[in-house]
Amino acid sequence: MINNRFFGRRRPEPTRPIPPGQYLEDGFPVLSAGPTPRVDTATWEFSIEIGGEAVGSWSWDALNALHQTDLHTDLHCVTKWSKQDTDWRGVTIDTLLEDAGVAKPTGFVMATCDGGYTTNVPAADVVDGKGLLVHTYDGEPLAPEHGGPVRLLIPHLYLWKSAKWIRSLQFMDNDAPGFWERYGYHMYGDPWREQRYTGD
Amino acid sequence: MATGESDSKLDWQIATVTAVHDESPRVKLFTLKFPEAAAKRGFFAGQYYDIRLTAPDGYQAQRSYSITSSPDESDVIELAIELIEDGEVSSYFHEVVETGDPIELRGPIGGHFTWFPMLKRPVLFIAGGSGIAPIMSMLRHHRSSNSTAPALLMFSVRTEEDILFREDLEKMSEGDDSFDLMITLTREAPKNWHGETRRIDQNMIDTALQTLGETPDRAYICGGTGFVEAIGNHLLDSGMGYDAIRTERFGP
Numbered sequence: 542m543i544n545n546r547f548f549g550r551r552r553p554e555p556t557r558p559i560p561p562g563q564y565l566e567d568g569f570p571v572l573s574a575g576p577t578p579r580v581d582t583a584t585w586e587f588s589i590e591i592g593g594e595a596v597g598s599w600s601w602d603a604l605n606a607l608h609q610t611d612l613h614t615d616l617h618c619v620t621k622w623s624k625q626d627t628d629w630r631g632v633t634i635d636t637l638l639e640d641a642g643v644a645k646p647t648g649f650v651m652a653t654c655d656g657g658y659t660t661n662v663p664a665a666d667v668v669d670g671k672g673l674l675v676h677t678y679d680g681e682p683l684a685p686e687h688g689g690p691v692r693l694l695i696p697h698l699y700l701w702k703s704a705k706w707i708r709s710l711q712f713m714d715n716d717a718p719g720f721w722e723r724y725g726y727h728m729y730g731d732p733w734r735e736q737r738y739t740g741d
Numbered sequence: 742m743a744t745g746e747s748d749s750k751l752d753w754q755i756a757t758v759t760a761v762h763d764e765s766p767r768v769k770l771f772t773l774k775f776p777e778a779a780a781k782r783g784f785f786a787g788q789y790y791d792i793r794l795t796a797p798d799g800y801q802a803q804r805s806y807s808i809t810s811s812p813d814e815s816d817v818i819e820l821a822i823e824l825i826e827d828g829e830v831s832s833y834f835h836e837v838v839e840t841g842d843p844i845e846l847r848g849p850i851g852g853h854f855t856w857f858p859m860l861k862r863p864v865l866f867i868a869g870g871s872g873i874a875p876i877m878s879m880l881r882h883h884r885s886s887n888s889t890a891p892a893l894l895m896f897s898v899r900t901e902e903d904i905l906f907r908e909d910l911e912k913m914s915e916g917d918d919s920f921d922l923m924i925t926l927t928r929e930a931p932k933n934w935h936g937e938t939r940r941i942d943q944n945m946i947d948t949a950l951q952t953l954g955e956t957p958d959r960a961y962i963c964g965g966t967g968f969v970e971a972i973g974n975h976l977l978d979s980g981m982g983y984d985a986i987r988t989e990r991f992g993p
Binding site: 542545546578621656657738 | 749750751753755791793794795796797800801802803804805827829832833837843845850851852853854962966969970973974976977983984986987988990991
């Protein structure tokens with residue numbers, strides 16, 4: 542349906558194309574289903590399970606002692622905003638798997654967080670450099686409301702997949718819906734295919 | 742599954758604007774009528790719709806707007822749209838849209854920030870500015886379903902003219918023993934103002950909790966990011982459980 546008197550502001554002009562239905566945002570909006578949980582790095586621990594079996598866990602110090610990766614990327618939130626040219630530092634899931642001494646898992650993965658948030662993605666979407674645990678944004682410690690001390694970052698999917706306050710990744714054979722996916726958000730969430738909701 | 746709709750595709754629909762109302766200097770209310778009652782999907786109070794505008798050259802813009810009407814209304818929904826500086830969709834709605842215009846939309850969407858009459862326990866609502874929108878739907882549903890769940894709204898706005906839905910809210914609180922209303926003006930209050938005149942703080946929340954009588958099973962907070970972060974922290978400090986607090990934030 543055409544809105545004859547709608548022309549759009551289209552500003553600022555994106556430096557690169559942005560996915561359909563998105564607009565460019567300069568700020569960094571916060572979207573969370575609950576209050577910001579209080580996370581203490583002194584007791585924080587991150588773990589990986591494969592097929593129900595714990596294969597590795599890392600303290601805050603242990604995470605920081607691993608090889609660190611810098612990532613310059615764009616973000617796309619299902620609530621329609623995109624943010625270009627963001628800078629992150631953290632540890633790739635590949636590095637964690639390597640540190641645990643396990644092979645690249647297949648199937649799917651469920652991310653679980655402080656506060657109980659969960660989200661699901663295919664395993665292939667967090668390996669080969671595609672997924673990181675990040676603790677630094679724009680050179681500063683990641684703010685609590687943005688998921689600090691540590692969040693998952695999978696920038697090629699809508700941002701609800703980049704779970705804040707991450708505590709574990711559970712690799713599993715079958716896909717299962719996470720928090721928003723149970724409310725009708727897309728199981729995969731590719732912004733370029735505009736997979737916002739079930740059936741998109 | 743809270744939406745009950747998540748196994749089916751959310752198709753774009755066309756609804757017609759049947760009323761436009763200036764609710765405040767920056768917020769307009771739009772009543773949208775679906776072609777027939779059956780075309781309006783059932784929704785839970787707190788859910789929202791995506792609106793899509795398409796320019797003659799094919800350029801599109803989408804935004805989400807909360808439903809402010811009660812799910813009990815048959816074939817219409819009411820949306821509150823705040824004029825955002827440089828907002829391409831909100832300015833179109835404020836400057837161009839009039840009664841009779843068709844609007845493309847799909848929904849309802851969301852499902853966590855929802856209240857429904859089956860919830861019988863005390864509930865605390867805290868809204869900042871246009872964050873009242875999804876909560877208004879919940880309060881209207883509370884009313885239209887004759888819910889006896891004790892409910893209290895803390896509503897923080899800058900000035901008196903920013904009190905959205907004031908008449909409705911005051912009428913509801915006068916005619917309903919189970920609903921209490923606390924409005925606070927944070928920037929400027931008229932001389933005859935009897936309500937609060939500061940930002941919502943721990944003391945004000947303690948007063949609200951005392952008025953409510955029991956610790957609420959749920960709290961719904963909606964407003965700008967800073968507002969929701971601050972209130973969320975106050976509620977955690979009050980001893981409310983993390984899981985009892987549901988939030989919706991807007992703005993960068």
